[in-house]
Amino acid sequence: MSASDLPQNRTLLGIGYALIGFSIFSIQDATVKWLVATLPVWQVLFSRSLLIVVLCLFLLGPTRAVELAKGSSRTQLLMRSSLILMAWLAYFTASRSLHLAEMVTIYFSTPIFAVVMSIFFLKETVGPARWAATIIGFIGVIIAASPAGSSDMIPVLLVLFAALCWGATNILVRLIGRKEGSVSLMLASNAIVVLVCATTLPFVWITPTSFEFLLILLLGVVGASGQYFMFEGFRLAPASAVAPFEYITLIWSFGWGFLIWGDFPPTPVFIGASLILSSGLGLVIVEALAARRRSLA
16 A cells, blocks of 8 residues: 555545645635626536547546446436436526625535535544634634624525535435446536536527636536546545634625625734634644654554
């Protein structure tokens, strides 16, 4: 067994992959918010997923799609794809009404859902360090953006529903990832979304401008790369170890909000961001020390 195959090293590597994936997803959130202001949600979701499917088929070959449809994981893959479709529809729709920072803040109930579900469905042991990182990070999110101040509860509830679905998909990644690779997961997850959204296009299609077309291409690229790194993270590391690091997306969201829409974060944002970073860095230190102790044992 090589050093990289040791459980503790796999956990650290998985956290690293997940951090990259979550950071890339912040670009996706900003791009989606930009696009759905003028294009239908179904069309944006279809375009994003179609580009990812084309990329996966290029890497794996068309026969891989048939193998996945007939494989032992097909029920779990279908379940995960359905959850993803519901989550993205809810999230994309809510993005029309919420500020990027507020939307991402509410989304950060996902790590809480993921940690709790990892106990019941994956039988993972969630130690004090992981619980502390998750809770402290969530407190930081609340301080940073105060989603309770929203006057329209429907978009808020849509994002909460999306967060619950995403928490469940993270658990399924750990289950399916024992049998399937990350690119296969990407292919299966997005193929169902393409098929369902395609049925709505004759009724909702709006021809995108040249700039919107470029944004759609960007959305496909960042969506594919973000998914790959996130899947690798959840395949290698326990869901309860990876979940707290999703909070990094909030920091990115404020940065993109400032660059694109000129939103300058107030003081509470920096306080919340400090808590979020502290919780994540603290967990990295704990995991690294644990890995060192086990390697010396």
